[in-house]
Amino acid sequence: MFTLSLKALLTLAPFITFSSGAILEYRKNHGSGGSTSGSNGTCTSIPQFLSCENTTEITDTCCTPTPGGLVIQTQFWDTYTGMEKSGQLLPKNNWTIHGLWPDNCDGSFESYCDFERQFDERPSPSTVNGQTVPRYSGPTVDTFITAAGRDDLLAFMKKYWVSQGSSDASFWAHEYSKHGTCFSTFDTKCYSSDTQHEDLIDFFETVTKAWLKYPTYDWLAAADIVPSNSTTYKLSDMQDALKSKTGALPYLGCHNKVLSEVWYYSHSLGPVQNLDFHAVDTTTKTTCPESGIHYYERSSASEA
Ligand SMILES: *[C@@H]1O[C@H](CO)[C@@H](O)[C@H](O)[C@H]1NC(C)=O
Ligand SMILES: *[C@@H]1O[C@H](CO)[C@@H](O)[C@H](O)[C@H]1NC(C)=O
Ligand SMILES: *[C@@H]1O[C@H](CO)[C@@H](O)[C@H](O)[C@H]1NC(C)=O
Numbered sequence: 001m002f003t004l005s006l007k008a009l010l011t012l013a014p015f016i017t018f019s020s021g022a023i024l025e026y027r028k029n030h031g032s033g034g035s036t037s038g039s040n041g042t043c044t045s046i047p048q049f050l051s052c053e054n055t056t057e058i059t060d061t062c063c064t065p066t067p068g069g070l071v072i073q074t075q076f077w078d079t080y081t082g083m084e085k086s087g088q089l090l091p092k093n094n095w096t097i098h099g100l101w102p103d104n105c106d107g108s109f110e111s112y113c114d115f116e117r118q119f120d121e122r123p124s125p126s127t128v129n130g131q132t133v134p135r136y137s138g139p140t141v142d143t144f145i146t147a148a149g150r151d152d153l154l155a156f157m158k159k160y161w162v163s164q165g166s167s168d169a170s171f172w173a174h175e176y177s178k179h180g181t182c183f184s185t186f187d188t189k190c191y192s193s194d195t196q197h198e199d200l201i202d203f204f205e206t207v208t209k210a211w212l213k214y215p216t217y218d219w220l221a222a223a224d225i226v227p228s229n230s231t232t233y234k235l236s237d238m239q240d241a242l243k244s245k246t247g248a249l250p251y252l253g254c255h256n257k258v259l260s261e262v263w264y265y266s267h268s269l270g271p272v273q274n275l276d277f278h279a280v281d282t283t284t285k286t287t288c289p290e291s292g293i294h295y296y297e298r299s300s301a302s303e304a
Contacts, residue, residue, distance in 0.1 A: 043270060050267035050278055052105035062190035065272050068102025068110065068182050070283065073210045073264045077227075077295070080302040082165045089304040090162055095216040095262065097161040099175040100207040100272070102183040107283030113182040117200070119173040140169040141176065144197040145204065153201070156208055159304070175207070176200055185271040206273050213275065214264050219245045220295075227297040233259075234291045248279035254288035259295045 043063035049055065051069030058066045065071060075095040081088045090096060103109040112123060112133045119141050123133035145154045163171035180186055180203040191198045220226070223241035225233055235252065238259070242250050246264060253261030263284065266277035 046270055050269050052267050052280075061184035062187065063185065063271055065102050065183050065185050065268055067104050068184070069105050069267060070103040070107065070280070071210075071266045071268050071272055071277060072101040072103055073207075073214055073266075073277075074098035074101060075211065075214065075216055075262050075264075076164070077216075077260055077262075078162070078164045078302075079296050079298045080164070081162060083163070083167070084302055086167075088162060088168060090298060090302050091160055092303050093217050094160065097157075097207060097211045098261065099179055100183075100203075100210050101179045102272075103283070109179075110182045111178045114188075117181045117188070118177050119200075120177040121170055121173070123178070124174075136173070136177075140167075141173045141200065142169040144200060148195070148197065148201050150201055150205075153205055153208070157204060160208065160211065172204065176203055180207075183272055185273060190271075202273060206275065209275055210277070213277065214246070214262075216242070216262050225295065227295050229297050232257075232292045232294055235286065235288050235293060236290070238288075238293070238295075239286075246279040249281040251282035251284045252286045252288050254286075254293060257289055257292055257294055259288065259293050 043060065047060075047064050049064070051065050051071065054064070054066075058064050074097075076098050077095050078090060081090060101109065110128070111125060112118060112120075112128050115131075115134055118134055119136045119138070120133070121136050123135065126133055142154060145151075145157075157172065158168060161172060162168060180200070183203070184190075186199045186203050186206075188199055191202075220238065220241050223237065223244075225238055225241055238252060239249060242252075242262070248265065250265065251261070251263040252259065253263070263282060265280050265282050267280055268274075269276040269278065
């Protein structure tokens with residue numbers, strides 16, 4: 001159930017964009033990408049319901065994510081990448097992108113939903129629904145982005161979608177194949193153009209734009225919660241700082257009292273590509289302790 005107090009609605013206001021007009025162009029033409037037309041590429045009217053809050057069957061799965069209607073923007077706070085020697089560095093004063101996930105409305109989720117779009121070299125899990133996920137060993141996904149003429153997108157991803165312990169491109173491929181292919185609004189059938197990997201490029205772009213909606217570093221800093229190797233923080237202070245910005249409780253992840261992740265949950269009005277997210281509380285219980293949480297500074301050698 002989705003209810004909003006007026007206060008929460010006001011807090012959420014920057015997140016809510018009401019499109020006018022009956023025709024909602026579901027995906028925009030990105031530079032070299034082909035234009036999209038017809039019922040597969042456009043949502044002819046804005047759905048009047050949020051994902052996970054439909055009261056009748058969802059018939060146009062390109063226009064509302066289903067069954068994965070719980071849209072989660074996930075981020076990391078890493079203090080190193082382990083790949084510093086190859087120039088893989090973290091962005092100063094910024095959390096990094098983990099991904100954008102389509103959980104089912106009850107918090108369970110599917111993985112690797114389309115083996116035709118499997119670009120992950122080391123699928124994890126290695127089997128889904130009793131089937132072995134094929135291993136991929138072709139050209140890396142960054143080459144698809146370059147081929148699409150989207151060096152701008154690639155540069156942004158290199159800066160803010162940084163992997164720890166593996167190459168960035170293999171991490172992006174993992175996120176796309178494991179999670180991205182499970183969003184119904186990114187199904188290949190939703191793209192009528194014959195441009196290769198159009199949905200993949202669109203997914204990567206949507207992930208980066210979704211991340212921009214949740215500036216975790218700034219939101220915590222506004223509550224005087226900044227990386228520190230000499231002090232620790234209380235869970236409720238961190239939760240309150242973030243909840244005051246989105247109106248809902250995100251998931252905070254810790255490993256041995258060390259803060260490392262945040263997940264922002266939402267329901268989507270229209271296709272995920274429209275980025276019209278309505279915050280909802282996390283369905284996952286925090287792994288952080290009540291107090292004594294370390295939010296560590298990075299070593300300068302790990303930052304760009
Ligand atoms: C919402 O849509 C899904 C997919 O069509 C359907 O399975 C589900 O029953 C719908 N929910 C309601 C309450 O009708
Ligand atoms: C983090 O990166 C984004 C994207 O460039 C930028 O808008 C934001 O200001 C950055 N945050 C900080 C604290 O520098
Ligand atoms: C802060 O502590 C973390 C974790 O021990 C360490 O990796 C990092 O280098 C430290 N940063 C500074 C600036 O001392």
